[in-house]
Amino acid sequence: MTTRSPRPTRPPPGTTVTATRSDSSARCIPSLADSNPGTGNPKRLRLAAAWLLAASAPVLAAENSGGSPVTDFWRAVTSEEQRVSEQALLAASDDVATLYAWLKEGPAFSPDVETGAWEAERTGADGLIFRYGVVVPDSYDPEVSYPVEFLLHGGVARPEWGPGVDWWRSGYANLQREDRIFVVPAAWREAFWWHDNQADNLPAVLREVKRLYNVDDDRVSMTGISDGGTGAYFFAFKQPSEWASFMPYIGHPGVLRNPAGGVNYRLYFENLTAKPLYIVNGELDRLYPAASLQSFIDVLIEAEVEHVFRVIEGGGHDTRWLPDETPAIERFKTEHPRDPFPDSLQWVTDRDDRYNRNMWLRVDRMASSDFPAVIKVERDGNRFTVEAAAVVGFSLLLSPEEVDFSEPITVSVNGETVYEDLVEQSTETLLRWARETLDRQALFTAELTISLLAE
Structure with a gap:
């Protein structure tokens, strides 16, 4: 539940195949104790253009009628609202290509929305109240897609914040930007x-x-300061799909291995290879001096993770350096949009109930809780080449912008072909993923679920 001021697995249907697991394994860099993702893939652009052209007439029809089914779907919050809006969408068209084009175009965003700074709260599944602030350009134009930047504050070991308490200590005024x-x-x-x-x-x-504002899905970044910087590391390692880049400032990834912080995560550097990092630490920081991160930086270099590491000479545990560094940081964000359908993905996870997805790849079942699941997938057109270890089930989330559904899809795992057939697209899959993510740039119309359990 969300309130605002000042204004108010179930396993999806898919194809399951069974094959014998190979003994081949993929590389996993051990945990640490204390490329620019191109968006101009010509083949993908041709696929997307052909798909959207085929559905262009229905899109125009939806726009001429006001597009209300898509807008209602986008704004639906409760289960009943979602059910009714999905029924209305399917009544307007049950054709996958048409629905895909409508959802990619998105809702009719209203110009009558809050601008400037406002605060809201939502209730989590555990009953906790999560408060947040939003700062919107005064010149907000609903026809323009805006980048979004999450800012994670430091000092998290505090009592719960009450209404009206300023958790962003410098206030919102200095965050007002028109872009x-x-x-x-x-x-x-x-x-x-x-x-x-x-x-x-x-x-x-x-x-x-995203329900309220026109968001550029491929330019959602995360910046964190101190404990917030550690939080940015966490999302980069464990749950990166929504984010284009991560900017951890004066934080330390070793905190994620510290039981005093309530966690002891294993950190797998393969998970960082598609998400660029801009890291800043002060030379004389009393908590996390830059030298204390050098072993971490060495592993980033070894794993070929794209990153910038800026050491602030004489810098302490503060952000006084930020005005001088801002131009370089802004260039970094601009040069690193998210690629929603990269041709290569890898993921390492020690859980299959969460932290098990990277973009269009999801680990559904691990072979054992004693060893992390390791998986790497290369896509070349409709062919997926997989290397996997300690994985007995995974899913490929498929989009018409990455594969040609009129042709068979081939999946090989550790050198053995485990699937070669057509895959049927599903309106249920499309609507479920659109509802769960509201991500117009990463819509999926099919899930190919592969089981590697021996018969």
């Missing part, structure tokens, strides 16, 4: 940035913003 939307959520001792409840909360807050 982006800022989101400033709150954390406290019951909800550190790296706890499960915040892993659920931040994507939910992003969806709330």
Whole structure:
């Protein structure tokens, strides 16, 4: 539930195949104790253009009628609202291509929305109240898609924030920009940035913003300061799909391995290879001096993770350097939009109930809780080449912008072909993913679910 001021797995249907697991394994870099994702893939652009052209007439028809089914779907919050809006969409068209084009075009965003700074709250599944602030350009234009930047504050070991308490201590005035939307959520001792409840909360807050404003899905970034910087590391390692880039300032990834913080995560550097990092630490920081991160930076280099590491000479545990560094940071964000359908993905996870998805790849079942699941997928047209270890089930989330559904799809795992057939698209899959993410740039119309259990 979300309130605002000043204004108010179920396993999806898919194809399941069974094959014998190979003994081949993929590389996993051990945990640490204390490329620019191109968007100009010509083949993908041709697929997208052909798909959207085929559905262009229905799109125009929907626009001429006001597009209300899509808008109602986008704004639906309760289960009943979602059910009714989905029925209305399917009544307007039950054709996958048409629905895909409508959803990619998105709702009719209203010009009558709050601008400037406002605050809201939502209730999590655990009953906690999560507060957040939003700063919207005064010149907001609903016809323009805006980048969104999440700002995670430090000092999370505090009591719960009450209404009217300023958790972003410098205030919202200095965040007012005409070229982006800022989101400033709150954390406290019951909800550190790296706890499960915040892993659920931040994507939910992003969806709330997307319901109201025209968001550029491929330019949603995360900046964190001190404990917030550690939070940015957490999302980069564990749950990166929504974000284009991460900017951890004066934080430390070793906190994610510290039981005193309520967690002891294993950190897998393969998970960082598609998400660029801009890291800043002060030379004389009393908590996290830059030298204390050098072993972490060495592994980033070894794993070929795209990153910038800026050491502020004489810098302490503060952000006095930020005005001088801002031009370079802004260039970094501009040069690193999210690629929603990269041709190569890898993921390492020690859970299959959460933190098990990277973009269009999801680990559904691990072979054992004793060893992490390791999976790497290369896509070349309709052919998926998979290397997997300690994985007995995974899903490929498919989009008409990445594959040609009129041709067979081939999946090989550890050198053995386990699937070669047509895959049927599903309106149910499309609507479910659109509802769960409100991500117009990463819509999926099919899930190909692969089981590697021996018969």
